[in-house]
Amino acid sequence: MTHIEGRTVRSALLIPRGGSSMSEQNQTETPDKAETEPSAWSLIQSWLGSLKFSLFVVVLIALACIAGTLIPQGEQVSRFLVKNPGHHKALEFMTRVGLTNVFYSWWFATLLLVFSSSLTVCTLKRYRMIGRSAGAVRIRVIGSLITHVSLLLVLAGGVIRAMWGEKGVLQLSEGEIATSCESQTGAPMPLPFAVRLVTFELELYKTPNEPSNVGDVLYVQWPEKEMMVPIAMEATNTPVVVAPREQAGQDNTFQVKIERYLPDFYVDAASGEAQSRSKVPNNPAVYVSVIGAGVTNAEWVFARFPDFTRHKKPGVGPRMPLQFRFVSSEAKPAMGRSQGPVKAFKSTVEFLQNGQVMLTKTIAVNSPTTFQGYTFYQLSYNPEDLRWTSLQVVRDPGVPVVYAGFLLMMAGLTVVFCVGPYLDDKRKGSEKTV
Amino acid sequence: MINLFNAGLAVYLGALVSAVVFLMSSRRLFDIIANVLMSAGALMQTIYIGIRWSEAGRAPFSNMFESLVLFAWSVAVIYLVLRLQRNIPWLGAAAAAFSSLALAHASTYETAIKPLMPALQSNWLTFHVLTCFLGYGGFAVAFLIGIGFLASDRKASTVKPAMRETLDSVMSRTISFGFLFLTLGILTGAVWANSAWGTYWSWDPKETWSLITWFIYAIFLHCRFMRNWSGRRAAWIAILGFLSVLFTYFGVNFLLSGLHSYAT
Numbered sequence: 001m002t003h004i005e006g007r008t009v010r011s012a013l014l015i016p017r018g019g020s021s022m023s024e025q026n027q028t029e030t031p032d033k034a035e036t037e038p039s040a041w042s043l044i045q046s047w048l049g050s051l052k053f054s055l056f057v058v059v060l061i062a063l064a065c066i067a068g069t070l071i072p073q074g075e076q077v078s079r080f081l082v083k084n085p086g087h088h089k090a091l092e093f094m095t096r097v098g099l100t101n102v103f104y105s106w107w108f109a110t111l112l113l114v115f116s117s118s119l120t121v122c123t124l125k126r127y128r129m130i131g132r133s134a135g136a137v138r139i140r141v142i143g144s145l146i147t148h149v150s151l152l153l154v155l156a157g158g159v160i161r162a163m164w165g166e167k168g169v170l171q172l173s174e175g176e177i178a179t180s181c182e183s184q185t186g187a188p189m190p191l192p193f194a195v196r197l198v199t200f201e202l203e204l205y206k207t208p209n210e211p212s213n214v215g216d217v218l219y220v221q222w223p224e225k226e227m228m229v230p231i232a233m234e235a236t237n238t239p240v241v242v243a244p245r246e247q248a249g250q251d252n253t254f255q256v257k258i259e260r261y262l263p264d265f266y267v268d269a270a271s272g273e274a275q276s277r278s279k280v281p282n283n284p285a286v287y288v289s290v291i292g293a294g295v296t297n298a299e300w301v302f303a304r305f306p307d308f309t310r311h312k313k314p315g316v317g318p319r320m321p322l323q324f325r326f327v328s329s330e331a332k333p334a335m336g337r338s339q340g341p342v343k344a345f346k347s348t349v350e351f352l353q354n355g356q357v358m359l360t361k362t363i364a365v366n367s368p369t370t371f372q373g374y375t376f377y378q379l380s381y382n383p384e385d386l387r388w389t390s391l392q393v394v395r396d397p398g399v400p401v402v403y404a405g406f407l408l409m410m411a412g413l414t415v416v417f418c419v420g421p422y423l424d425d426k427r428k429g430s431e432k433t434v
Numbered sequence: 435m436i437n438l439f440n441a442g443l444a445v446y447l448g449a450l451v452s453a454v455v456f457l458m459s460s461r462r463l464f465d466i467i468a469n470v471l472m473s474a475g476a477l478m479q480t481i482y483i484g485i486r487w488s489e490a491g492r493a494p495f496s497n498m499f500e501s502l503v504l505f506a507w508s509v510a511v512i513y514l515v516l517r518l519q520r521n522i523p524w525l526g527a528a529a530a531a532f533s534s535l536a537l538a539h540a541s542t543y544e545t546a547i548k549p550l551m552p553a554l555q556s557n558w559l560t561f562h563v564l565t566c567f568l569g570y571g572g573f574a575v576a577f578l579i580g581i582g583f584l585a586s587d588r589k590a591s592t593v594k595p596a597m598r599e600t601l602d603s604v605m606s607r608t609i610s611f612g613f614l615f616l617t618l619g620i621l622t623g624a625v626w627a628n629s630a631w632g633t634y635w636s637w638d639p640k641e642t643w644s645l646i647t648w649f650i651y652a653i654f655l656h657c658r659f660m661r662n663w664s665g666r667r668a669a670w671i672a673i674l675g676f677l678s679v680l681f682t683y684f685g686v687n688f689l690l691s692g693l694h695s696y697a698t
């Protein structure tokens with residue numbers, strides 16, 4: 001039977017070696033019932049709170065973490081087997097013993113539970129130590145206590161998330177309304193409100209060949225010289241004279257005018273007139289007229305569909321002498337055309353309750369929005385169809401607890417590593433003066 | 435701008451040569467020259483980072499090249515601050531060699547400023563990377579001291595016991611500094627991840643390895659302050675810890691895929 005009477009407590013934590021406070025740290029713990037045998041509970045406590053055991057558990061968790069990063073996990077397993085079919089048996093064995101799902105396995109959860117228990121006992125030990133210490137040592141013990149409490153808070157926040165948190169993915173196309181999303185298990189996750197995607201926007205970085213800061217530009221092109229004359233959109237309704245050939249003359253001078261600009265072009269079925277569905281540049285188009293060299297014509301030029309033109313009177317009038325290319329900085333690329341580095345992608349959504357719009361927000365990467373406890377994150381999009389967005393939906397009541405843990409952790413470590421040494425140095429300085 | 439980068443590397447190499455000459459000749463003039471060159475190198479790197487920051491319109495901490503520049507800078511700055519408090523004759527040569535090596539390795543990567551992907555467009559980038567690399571810098575200096583301690587702790591060594599005690603104490607302090615900043619780096623990364631993806635911890639390889647590194651140094655601190663571990667054992671943990679830092683930094687980027695894959 002192990003007796004704990006007379007056991008030396010060497011754990012006045014974080015006291016520098018050789019410091020004059022050694023007498024304060026090497027105190028002898030006197031049990032309340034010196035003559036009685038320790039209870040099973042006190043033995044467990046002593047075991048859980050021992051440095052050797054705590055560090056042993058930490059080493060086990062670290063080894064599990066190493067395994068969890070070096071061995072393919074979860075969905076990676078099938079991809080790994082496709083590339084390395086020879087490792088089938090080894091991975092099968094690892095799956096059986098839970099090594100291909102380390103961080104979500106029962107044994108890793110058990111390790112974390114044992115770690116939490118050990119941490120709790122260590123925290124209580126530090127709490128008891130405060131009364132027995134003084135000066136800089138006491139400050140360090142308090143700092144250490146705060147740090148250990150903070151770790152417990154972070155772990156508690158994780159438990160709260162696991163118990164009461166929700167996480168799902170919401171895929172929406174423009175105009176679509178959803179009242180549920182898909183949880184991680186694939187089951188529907190109902191939302192206490194409705195969400196409607198108003199619009200999805202993708203912004204690309206300019207490639208070197210594109211204008212970087214001129215906004216929307218209409219290029220005028222004629223094949224003979226293979227040149228382009230940019231006409232800034234600001235010049236709408238102002239005719240611009242262009243001369244394709246070097247020698248200006250009547251047969252070589254055209255007056256080009258941007259007559260109309262529609263950000264979201266569509267043709268009204270009833271009237272047959274071109275109109276804009278919204279102010280959002282979903283399908284920007286300009287109506288360009290050309291007068292000169294005996295030609296009078298006009299056509300619609302589309303930013304998203306450069307190969308498609310719509311004449312005012314199809315099949316009527318002489319052939320257009322010039323070609324146009326309309327580059328809109330705000331235009332969404334057409335389906336399958338989202339090339340180049342992505343600068344930003346964002347979804348404007350409406351949150352509805354009883355058919356009423358309660359909130360309209362734009363969600364972007366690093367800029368989530370919260371409605372009724374559910375936080376919506378911009379997750380991804382469909383590069384083949386830019387009307388679709390993918391949002392992560394999270395309800396995590398543990399976040400405030402975790403963040404409180406983070407703040408306490410930094411406070412505790414600052415006390416241990418900054419305030420404690422400062423007080424030590426100050427004490428040493430005053431001792432030298434004396 | 436690349437000229438300033440090259441000049442910084444050349445100045446660090448000059449500091450290394452001066453520091454080595456000082457160690458061989460014991461002439462104090464070379465020690466002064468080495469420290470002046472180290473200060474000049476750190477200053478040039480600070481200006482380089484500042485110009486790049488201004489040109490990019492964001493903190494230049496987003497890829498391997500930029501982070502290696504930051505790593506070299508943090509080791510140089512931590513050494514110089516340490517030099518004001520303690521005089522460890524060979525540490526200048528070791529720090530200059532480390533910073534030169536980091537910059538030389540950085541020069542093998544693409545140096546052009548690249549646009550940031552959406553996930554990196556956040557102010558958290560500055561706090562997260564800067565704090566992590568200050569932590570890494572502290573651990574790198576502790577690693578150099580650990581190696582120096584093991585080299586000096588031999589029977590044939592002429593290093594005085596007082597110097598070994600200084601090395602032991604400085605190693606502990608730099609690890610404490612590194613631990614504080616690594617913790618801050620992990621926490622700011624967690625807050626950033628939560629604002630970008632809705633989860634503060636996802637067992638991504640980089641996150642997991644930073645936790646493993648954190649565990650190793652936490653074990654060091656507990657053993658040192660609760661069990662009076664010092665000397666060779668402490669030096670070995672400092673070396674093991676830094677190997678873990680290197681794997682977190684390089685190994686994860688090149689061998690394991692995850693949320694930090696863009697950092698290559």
